[in-house]
Amino acid sequence: MPATNRLAALASPSQAGKTRGGEANVERILDAALAVFAVDGFAGARIDAIAERAGLSKPNLLYYFRTKADLYLAVLRRTLDMWLVPLAEMDTQSDPVAALTGYVTRKLEYARDYPEASRLFAMEVMRGAPILNAVLENDLKRLVASRSALLTRWMEAGHLPRRDPVHLLFMIWATTQHYADFSTQVQALTGRTLEDPAFFAEARRTVLLAVLGRA
Amino acid sequence: MPATNRLAALASPSQAGKTRGGEANVERILDAALAVFAVDGFAGARIDAIAERAGLSKPNLLYYFRTKADLYLAVLRRTLDMWLVPLAEMDTQSDPVAALTGYVTRKLEYARDYPEASRLFAMEVMRGAPILNAVLENDLKRLVASRSALLTRWMEAGHLPRRDPVHLLFMIWATTQHYADFSTQVQALTGRTLEDPAFFAEARRTVLLAVLGRA
DNA sequence: GTCTATAAGCGGATAGAC
DNA sequence: GTCTATCCGCTTATAGAC
Numbered sequence A, B: 001m002p003a004t005n006r007l008a009a010l011a012s013p014s015q016a017g018k019t020r021g022g023e024a025n026v027e028r029i030l031d032a033a034l035a036v037f038a039v040d041g042f043a044g045a046r047i048d049a050i051a052e053r054a055g056l057s058k059p060n061l062l063y064y065f066r067t068k069a070d071l072y073l074a075v076l077r078r079t080l081d082m083w084l085v086p087l088a089e090m091d092t093q094s095d096p097v098a099a100l101t102g103y104v105t106r107k108l109e110y111a112r113d114y115p116e117a118s119r120l121f122a123m124e125v126m127r128g129a130p131i132l133n134a135v136l137e138n139d140l141k142r143l144v145a146s147r148s149a150l151l152t153r154w155m156e157a158g159h160l161p162r163r164d165p166v167h168l169l170f171m172i173w174a175t176t177q178h179y180a181d182f183s184t185q186v187q188a189l190t191g192r193t194l195e196d197p198a199f200f201a202e203a204r205r206t207v208l209l210a211v212l213g214r215a
Numbered sequence C: 001g002t003c004t005a006t007a008a009g010c011g012g013a014t015a016g017a018c
Numbered sequence D: 001g002t003c004t005a006t007c008c009g010c011t012t013a014t015a016g017a018c
Helices: A003-010 A020-044 A045-056 A058-065 A066-090 A094-114 A115-126 A133-155 A164-183 A185-192 A199-210 B003-010 B020-043 B047-054 B059-062 B068-088 B098-111 B115-128 B133-156 B166-181 B183-190 B197-212
Strands: none
Touching: A003 A066, A003 A094, A003 A133, A020 A045, A020 A058, A020 A094, A020 A115, A020 B020, A045 A058, A066 A094, A066 A115, A066 A133, A066 B098, A094 A115, A094 A164, A094 A199, A094 B020, A115 A185, A115 B115, A115 B166, A115 B183, A133 A164, A133 B183, A164 A185, A164 A199, A164 B068, A164 B183, A164 B197, A185 B059, A185 B166, A199 B166, A199 B197, B003 B068, B003 B133, B020 B047, B020 B059, B020 B068, B020 B115, B047 B059, B047 B068, B068 B098, B068 B115, B068 B133, B098 B115, B098 B166, B098 B197, B115 B166, B133 B166, B166 B183, B166 B197
């Protein structure tokens, strides 16, 4: 059962069976909701703010999503797969070093291109993951177990430096997502972001040196 | 001007000039507030919940802190120095490897012993650091600049592997605070926490291997 | 200093016209 | 499908007795 289905099973969002124009609205609402939830969290988000950003009235937004919780769930659902896919695809590269390098690079690209998605998940996990807990304990846990076994095999074959594979994954997540989740701090301290190609390359090089022992 | 004074200048908390019993209450309120703010964020926190946890009534809490914002500011203020001190003290160790090892170890101990403080700052930064921005742009920026210069000297002298010093600091912060900020996820995936000495040692070893190229 | 009672306002959600 | 108007609960904050 893919993660999307698991989340969908938790509560079906109400946008099923809408017209073409309505579906375009749903997309605009979800975009706006991601932007607001990712900054203010679930509790701090205001439906007015999401509606205004999406260009419609508050009751009209509530026509598409009956409650704030429904909307939050729909945003999480739409964003979740994108977040799990890179790790699942890590073994498609045959060379271990290339596989890990590609994974780190992709994670940094996601942190650069979808910082709001990163912050949304960070906030959800930090408040105890009341919605995502089932996904963490099942889908992600299984995925991490299989990827850890793969990393262990690569290390034992001498292709990668020996590390605890789970802590290594934590390190990759922490370092790459840091540039999205703490971008306010990164920018305050350096004046730069991952949008700057040179800065992106510096970050990538530092993470790869840490993960592989070389860049 | 130390960070505490800078924050204090933003708004003086109202607990000045209270009696002995009152000061004990202030401490209990601040402890309770940290616990609640660190999970629910500023917007999600309920004064009732903080008052109940501190063992007094809501109006009584508001006798000590006139508004929720005052209380939030006071909690940030009390927690801030603890968060900056380890980095400031990094140069007291003469040996570069020992200094960095000590810094990483202390950061992990803080993540283990004060996870709520870590989450409080993470949430504040993730919502754009409306309160802490001045501290980031001044005190922390200066501190990072001086520590970066120190790390660069150590690297050029051949005591440490060459890295971008600022990205190296980001990596240390990200990896160590990850165990506090994402402890829900860490526990869901491994069933363990930094309270477990063996788990702590594994995390420490992984971070040190990344930072120093050896443990 | 601490409480009960209450004011004041915000924000999610609904009613109902168009 | 979209709007204006409105309800209602919840939460901050205050009033005022003890």
